[in-house]
Amino acid sequence: xxxxxxxxxxxxxxxxxxxxxxxxxxxxxxxxxxxxxxxxxxxxxxxxxxxxxxxxxxxxxxxxxxxxxxxxxxxxxxxxxxxxxxxxxxxxxxxxxxxxxxxxxxxxxxxxxxxxxxxxxxxxxxxxxxxxxxxxx
Numbered sequence: 001x002x003x004x005x006x007x008x009x010x011x012x013x014x015x016x017x018x019x020x021x022x023x024x025x026x027x028x029x030x031x032x033x034x035x036x037x038x039x040x041x042x043x044x045x046x047x048x049x050x051x052x053x054x055x056x057x058x059x060x061x062x063x064x065x066x067x068x069x070x071x072x073x074x075x076x077x078x079x080x081x082x083x084x085x086x087x088x089x090x091x092x093x094x095x096x097x098x099x100x101x102x103x104x105x106x107x108x109x110x111x112x113x114x115x116x117x118x119x120x121x122x123x124x125x126x127x128x129x130x131x132x133x134x135x136x137x
Contacts, residue, residue: 001038003052004005007024014073023120024074027086027116028070031066031067031086032071035062035065035070039060043062069082069085079120080121080124080126080127084121084128087114087118087121091112
């Protein structure tokens, strides 16, 4: 089989783009749910933020950031900046998990999610640059 029969780099790029969108959609669904539970006051979320000890206001801020990030992940122009924002949320969650007794094991999850968001942000860096250029005008 020659390169023209397999599609070469163009086909590979298209497959990677499809995988990236699938990952973004899955992450968006997960964070829409997670943010929603925080905003709606699910018992586990209220307990977690009570254990953190900074007040329930942080639960609302985190919920809004997660829901906004989830929406942004599925809007092409905003997907890169949304991934950067959710990377920031995961960094804060990691610090919080490590500092809160009984939650240290959850830091593994937040670090892994942060790494995925970093990869999404890197893959969408052209959208981030374009958005930054638009905002500078």
